[in-house]
Amino acid sequence: MDKVAEAPKKRFPIHLGFGLLIGCLGWLIPYCGLAITLLPAKIGQIDPSHKVAWVATFSATAMVVAAISNIIVGALSDRTRTKIGKRTPWIIGGTVFTIIFFYLISISTSIQMMLVLYALYQIALNSCVASLAAFIPDRVAPEHRGTASSFVGIAATLGNSGAGLIAAHFIIHINFGIYVFAGVAILFEVIALLLIKEPGNVDEPREKLNKASSIFKTFALPIKGAHDFYLALSGRLMFTSALNMITGFQLYILTDYMHLGTGKTASTISLISTIMLITGVICGVIAGPFADKIGRYKLPVAICMMMVGFGAFFPFFDAHPWTMMVFTFINGIFNGAYNAVDQALTVAVLPDEQTAAKDLGILNLANTLGQIVGPLLAGAIIASMGYKMIFPTVMVICLVGAGLILLIKRDK
Structure with missing residues (x-):
């Protein structure tokens, strides 16, 4: 466990709280804007006759991939040891691949290819989701975790409501809207990581995956x-x-x-x-x-x-x-x-x-x-x-x- 969480803190780390807020908005606004508004609109342009069935297929696929990737990425980030910490590399990687997949989705004219890209995007998305959530047990003392949770809860409210309001302005110019949300992801996650300032953890002990028991502990329920x-x-x-x-x-x-x-x-x-x-x-x-x-x-x-x-x-x-x-x-x-x-x-x-x-x-x-x-x-x-x-x-x-x-x- 991160040493920061071992010692009680007299004050809540407000910079970390705003980092969580902005970081969660950085994945939630682009995700909701794409999934709820822009992706269905693009599907409707390509195949209007079967758009309802396609949207349902995209949603079901995303949920399955998200559920699996959230657990696997979370387990891998728990074991990550770098000079910039164990969560930051996954947030950076997830954000970079989010931008790539957003761009590829924007230029795609095939529903089937968009489905594959959207599924891959779920892995990138959950690299950010799982890693940001873990900052609370990593970096926040138990007596302040309700306050930290508030920042995440506020992000959920703002993200779910705000994404739709933003996306509504890009119904006609769908691809431009996708680029705007990609920009939001970059900007917000960079600001979040600068606020959070995760310390390096190269020297943090880590159990080797050389036994069935250690592998089971890492990935199992x-x-x-x-x-x-x-x-x-x-x-x-x-x-x-x-x-x-x-x-x-x-x-x-x-x-x-x-x-x-x-x-x-x-x-x-x-x-x-x-x-x-x-x-x-x-x-x-x-x-x-x-x-x-x-x-x-x-x-x-x-x-x-x-x-x-x-x-x-x-x-x-x-x-x-x-x-x-x-x-x-x-x-x-x-x-x-x-x-x-x-x-x-x-x-x-x-x-x-x-x-x-x-x-x-x-x-x-x-x-x-x-x-x-x-x-x-x-x-x-x-x-x-x-x-x-x-x-x-x-x-x-x-x-x-x-x-x-x-x-x-x-x-x-």
């Missing part, structure tokens, strides 16, 4: 002391699946369940995005330091899950836009707080900080699987019972997820 780890993984999977049940079908909930027209739907979605952005950032700023102050993470995380579940019950009672606004407001507050604290909780339950990046990659499987499980479950409920029953189901799943989090014993 954790077993020893992993009870809390898997509770956190299961709780996060429940929560992300529940959220994706609603967000994945948000458009159809407004049009088919609440029967809004095109204009009203567009304005409602815009209002929802604005509310989520404002409440998410404000609560993200507050929640992490508050969790550090009380010295507990699992209770705030569990409360956030339960409150989001409670908010999801409003659209069940009344199929009108005001109920979605109530849910959005509650979701913005408590999902923003959740994003700010959950990362600190997951760091607290790591079985071995020597394999932090790999194990955080495994925990990120919950996010990936949640994006698959949530819409699939919602689709089955809609087909059999209608949109109305999505909302009580979300509430139950959130409560189960919160219960799993409360069973965690290690909470500091």
Whole structure:
């Protein structure tokens, strides 16, 4: 483990916090801008008749490659020893290859080639994702990890909301938009690494991969002391699946369940995005330091899950836009707080900080699987019972997820 994390710190390293914020925005904004807006637009230009099927194929492929590469890259970065540290080389490499793949995607006129390039981009992307996440256990003392998590949570809120607003300006000039996002990746990651200033770790001990046991420890799922780890993984999977049940079908909930027209739907979605952005950032700023102050993470995380579940019950009672606004407001507050604290909780339950990046990659499987499980479950409920029953189901799943989090014993 990095020596920086061994000694308690009197003050939170603010430069590291802003490095995490900017670094996360450096991969999140380009990724969301490409995946959500520009890539579907380019696919629509090349093959408009089959664009829906192609977008689904791209999404499924990306999730599989991302899940695997996050774990493998994380494990390799845990073992990296260089004069610029063990995470920095992977962030530099991931950013360089992101630029290359963005350029190749922009000039490609073949859907099949774009699919291959997009899959390879996921490996470059997760070189940054896995390495940045590991800076919290590497460089932040336990008493400040909630605050560090807040910076990551704020980045998630800003990145998810801001990317769409930026990408919308490049729908006509798609390739230029891709170049803009490539520039964002370079600029933000360079600034982030200058702020983080990871020290060299050439002399840090490293177990040799000359035995089956050491290879297993490096790449396999954790077993020893992993009870809390898997509770956190299961709780996060429940929560992300529940959220994706609603967000994945948000458009159809407004049009088919609440029967809004095109204009009203567009304005409602815009209002929802604005509310989520404002409440998410404000609560993200507050929640992490508050969790550090009380010295507990699992209770705030569990409360956030339960409150989001409670908010999801409003659209069940009344199929009108005001109920979605109530849910959005509650979701913005408590999902923003959740994003700010959950990362600190997951760091607290790591079985071995020597394999932090790999194990955080495994925990990120919950996010990936949640994006698959949530819409699939919602689709089955809609087909059999209608949109109305999505909302009580979300509430139950959130409560189960919160219960799993409360069973965690290690909470500091």
